Amino acid sequence: MTAATPRQSILPLELRGVSLSRGGRALLNDVSATLQANGRTLVMGPNGAGKSLLMRLCHGLIAPTTGEVVWAAERRHAQAMVFQSPVLLRRSALSNVEFALHAAGVRDPERRERAAAALQQAGIAHLAQRQARVLSGGEKQKLALARAWAIRPEVLFLDEPTAHLDPSATYAIEQLIRSIDDSGTKIIMSTHDLSQAHRLADEVLFLNQGRLAERAEARAFFEQPQTRAAQAFVNGELYWE
Numbered sequence: 001m002t003a004a005t006p007r008q009s010i011l012p013l014e015l016r017g018v019s020l021s022r023g024g025r026a027l028l029n030d031v032s033a034t035l036q037a038n039g040r041t042l043v044m045g046p047n048g049a050g051k052s053l054l055m056r057l058c059h060g061l062i063a064p065t066t067g068e069v070v071w072a073a074e075r076r077h078a079q080a081m082v083f084q085s086p087v088l089l090r091r092s093a094l095s096n097v098e099f100a101l102h103a104a105g106v107r108d109p110e111r112r113e114r115a116a117a118a119l120q121q122a123g124i125a126h127l128a129q130r131q132a133r134v135l136s137g138g139e140k141q142k143l144a145l146a147r148a149w150a151i152r153p154e155v156l157f158l159d160e161p162t163a164h165l166d167p168s169a170t171y172a173i174e175q176l177i178r179s180i181d182d183s184g185t186k187i188i189m190s191t192h193d194l195s196q197a198h199r200l201a202d203e204v205l206f207l208n209q210g211r212l213a214e215r216a217e218a219r220a221f222f223e224q225p226q227t228r229a230a231q232a233f234v235n236g237e238l239y240w241e
Helices: 051-059 093-103 110-121 137-150 167-182 194-200 218-223 228-234
Strands: 013-022 025-035 041-044 066-071 079-082 155-159 186-191 203-208 211-217
Touching (some): 051 155, 079 137, 167 194, 211 218
Parallel strands (some): 041 203
Antiparallel strands (some): 013 025, 203 211
16 A cells, blocks of 8 residues: 655745735735744734734735735645634534535545544533534634634634633633644734733744734743833833834
8 A cells, every 4th residue: 555645734834025005004014924833823912013914814814915925835724713703604513613624625424523523622512512603702712713623724823712701711712722732733823912922822923013023932022022112012011103
C-alpha cells in the first residue's frame, strides 16, 4: 500500500503591507507580519484599533485595499473563524456541526461521528438535540467552537470570543481554546482583555490606530512594551496621538 502524501501546511501566513481604506479613511495601514505555526498569537489593541478588520482580512472575508495576504498553501477548509456573536443555523446543535462538516465534504457516517465527538470535546454533548437559538451565550459560543473544530482546521481565528460572556463562561471557553490549541490547531485570537491575554498569549501583535505598533513574545510585551501606545495600554492609561 502506498503511503498517503502529507498535506502541505498552509502556514506561515504572510501579511505584506496590508492596508484597508473606506470612504477615504485608512482603517489598517501598511501591516506586515509573518505568522508561524507555533504558539498562540493574540491580536491586541484599544477599541477601533483594527483588530477585527485584520482578522477578517486574514480569514478572507474582505480584501485589502493594498498589499497581500499570502498563505503557504491554498486548501479549502484549512482555516476557520469564530466571531463574538456566532451565526448559528435554526436547527439543533448537532445539525449545526453536521452542516459545517457537510460543507467541508465529509460524508456520512463519519460526519455524524465527528459532529458528536466535537460536541463531546466542547462539553455540550448533552445539548446535541437542543435548538441552537435557545442556548445560552456561553453554550452558543461553545457550539460555534465545536463546529469550527470539527472540520479540523490548521488555523482558527477567534474574534473576541468571550466579549459578551460572564467569568464562568469565559473560563470554560478559554479551557476549550487551550484544548483546540493542544490538538495542533494554530490559534490567532483578538482581545482587548489584558487578563485574558496574560492567560492565553504566547506572542502579541499590538495594533494602534490601524498600524502594527508592536510585536513581541507575550512576557516581553507585558513586562517591557516598547512603544508609548503599548505602555499606556498595558498600564490601563488613556492615550491618544
